[in-house]
Amino acid sequence: MKAPSHPLKVAIIGAGAAGLYATTELLRRDACARVDLFDRLPTPGGLVRSGVSPDHAARREVSAVLERMAVASGRFRYFGNVAYGRELTLDDLRRHYHATIFACGAVEDRRLGIPGEDLPGSHAATHFVGWYNAHPDQAERRFDFDCERAAVIGNGNVALDVARMMLLPIDLLRQTDIADHALDALSTSRVREVVILGRRGPAQASFTAPELLELTHLPGVAVEIDGVIPDDVPASLPASQRLRLQILHELRWRRSAPAPRRLILRFQRSAEALLGEDRVVAVRLVENRLVDDGRGGIKAEPGSTVETLEVGLVFRSIGYRASALPRLPFDDSRGVIPNQAGRVQGEDGLVQGLYVTGWIKRGPNGVIGSNRFCARETVDALMADAGSLKARPPMDLHNDLPGSLQRRGIGITDHRGWQQIDRIERERGLASGRPRRRIAARRELLAIAASGPA
Ligand SMILES: Cc1cc2nc3c(=O)[nH]c(=O)nc-3n(C[C@H](O)[C@H](O)[C@H](O)COP(=O)(O)OP(=O)(O)OC[C@H]3O[C@@H](n4cnc5c(N)ncnc54)[C@H](O)[C@@H]3O)c2cc1C
Ligand SMILES: NC(=O)c1ccc[n+]([C@@H]2O[C@H](COP(=O)([O-])OP(=O)(O)OC[C@H]3O[C@@H](n4cnc5c(N)ncnc54)[C@H](OP(=O)(O)O)[C@@H]3O)[C@@H](O)[C@H]2O)c1
Structure with missing residues (x-):
């Protein structure tokens, strides 16, 4: 008898609008899929948190809504302060996940x-x-x-x-x-x-x-x-x-x-x-x-x-302009990871198991909502490939990558930690008649995230 295949396990790198839309889309489309979302910053949101201007704060809400949807699935985890190319390597991702979606945006200036x-x-x-x-x-x-x-x-x-x-x-x-x-x-x-x-x-x-x-x-x-x-x-x-x-x-x-x-x-x-x-x-x-x-x-x-x-x-x-990520193809003239409808395109054809979405996929243009359609296209491609991805399970599928990162002493912010930061920023804001007082120091963000349940 054929062994039942393990549910699809996907890593998404970058918790901006594109990464969050890809997360919710994937969880919606595959009722068993599990998603681990990583970001180099302790806080999720990408440009929704650090680009959208303070007088347009209502537009930031989309990020919280998407997070709530993901958490409600029970199949989602967030890991902040983990950067691809710093703590995470391509080999790590390939060994632990059926597929990885890169949603790292474009942070450089022109x-x-x-x-x-x-x-x-x-x-x-x-x-x-x-x-x-x-x-x-x-x-x-x-x-x-x-x-x-x-x-x-x-x-x-x-x-x-x-x-x-x-x-x-x-x-x-x-x-x-x-x-x-x-x-x-x-x-x-x-x-x-x-x-x-x-x-x-x-x-x-x-x-x-x-x-x-x-x-x-x-x-x-x-x-x-x-x-x-x-x-x-x-x-x-x-x-x-x-x-x-x-x-x-x-x-x-x-x-x-x-x-x-x-x-x-x-x-x-x-x-x-x-x-x-x-x-x-x-x-x-x-x-x-x-x-x-x-x-x-x-x-x-x-x-x-x-x-x-x-x-x-x-x-x-x-x-804005994206920069190349270690061991991934990069089209320097367009500032994007070359791809076909979200599937990463290498020199010798499509690269199995690697996908892109958001500004790193299509260039630095479009409003928050544009990333929804962009993520949908990528998830469509991933779902079409799901059968072949599951047929070749990754070597360390049953080992937990974030767990091993934590054992190496990396200060990871999980979703609870982010909620703690969110709560403290809002409380500090309330005390001074403002909607929120943002914390800018990475060290303080990490200390608050580690300081107990929200
Ligand atoms: C200044 C500014 C203001 C804007 N205001 C609005 C607005 O008011 N309304 C609107 O609709 N749109 C607005 N936009 C557009 C909107 O913000 C973008 O469409 C959207 O944020 C792009 O999403 P993204 O996920 O591709 O990139 P990003 O939002 O940049 O997210 C990328 C994420 O990847 C993470 N990351 C990067 N490298 C790594 C790595 N190596 N490892 C792990 N994580 C990594 C980053 O920390 C970030 O969280 C604005 C854009 C800018 C620049
Ligand atoms: N409120 C919102 O909804 C909001 C807020 C911020 C950003 N965003 C979105 O985020 C995306 C990025 O916005 P953006 O303003 O960074 O980029 P953008 O919309 O691409 O605008 C870039 C501007 O820079 C000009 N430019 C490029 N090279 C130049 C040069 N060498 N000299 C002089 N001018 C030059 C371009 O002019 P040319 O056209 O002549 O090339 C263009 O006017 C956009 O899609 C935007 O709509 C949305």
Whole structure:
């Protein structure tokens, strides 16, 4: 008689939106499957915790909902403070699990490659975002807001987040779960004007209409548009693009009431260099023309008009980038693990038992919900392969990998530990009239997680 096959045992690496969606999808699709979810940070959530801006906290709820669904299955375990490439190797995973899904996101910043980029006062938006959200790796950074004007280079939603965080009245920020160190630093900020620089035109901007609209309601902030917006928005454009242009058009011609702070959206401008001796004092801008890129799109080409804009602070917000993971294929030009609908693609074909989802699979684009569809596609592939995966059970299927990591002295945060952190952050928040006071120090996070049941 044939021995019954062991239920599918899957490791997921990365507890951001993509990893969490893949977890719940897998548990839903296979009523016997077991999932161990690992993250290099003590806390789950990925960018939902450390990217989504503090004034948009309601959007973070999705992470808690997905966790609750996973825990309710009784077939899920979370292990924080365990990094693939540090504590976990590919051999470990292959020996203990039928399959592994990599959902490690894209955490690096992209560089402009212009002179002056490394001057003090010039920062990556990725660092600023992590800093104001108490990401343990960014908490020690310093940002100097002792200047009147800041520039943000890039025209995506992250650029709008960065600008908003510098312009929101401090009393509003105080009602959020922004990191304590960021609240302190921003409370003495002298920044009164933020200029967002888009290299292409209003029609090509990446930010979305709801996020743009939100800028028009910031208390004490006048919004100005510097760019050519057509009077008649072509009906042939996609609805989202039309709406964005309509809002920009209205803002362009609206007479703003005087306000203590200004936000200026300037289009068709590229930074050629950041200027200054000891720190950034200005950015040299070139005005771009928009030309056909020969592939059905529009590209920016530098013209001859150059100007200097005095600024004391510059953020480059030109997208995120994933980095290669040990022993996994990586497409450096696209910044993704090559894959076919979620199955990892090696040089010699598909790699048995390895899958990807989220930003490391498709690149750094899309909102939280986009990862649901992305995870579903990956889980579809894994479920289609389930028969062949179970037919070749891993060598150490019946040994517990997290248990052996713990025996090696690795301070793992399990789901109870994370709940303990969550509870303490909320309690500290309640005591000071805030929704949560985030803990940024990894050591403190680990100590709290280890301190007893929630
Ligand atoms: C600043 C910012 C703000 C955003 N705001 C919004 C918003 O308001 N609304 C919205 O819908 N979308 C928003 N998004 C988009 C959304 O956050 C992403 O679509 C989503 O987080 C991508 O999910 P992911 O799981 O692929 O990556 P991530 O969320 O980055 O998760 C990856 C996880 O993998 C872990 N990890 C990385 N390397 C390893 C390793 N070697 N070993 C173990 N674990 C590892 C990381 O710690 C992280 O937890 C925002 C994005 C950014 C950058
Ligand atoms: N509230 C929200 O829902 C929210 C908040 C934050 C992020 N997100 C999502 O997260 C994803 C990532 O956002 P993102 O803003 O980092 O990326 P993004 O949407 O890809 O925007 C990147 C921007 O950088 C510009 N850029 C790239 N290279 C440049 C260069 N060398 N010089 C000047 N500009 C350059 C791009 O311009 P070109 O188009 O000309 O290349 C684009 O405007 C997006 O899908 C976004 O919607 C959502």
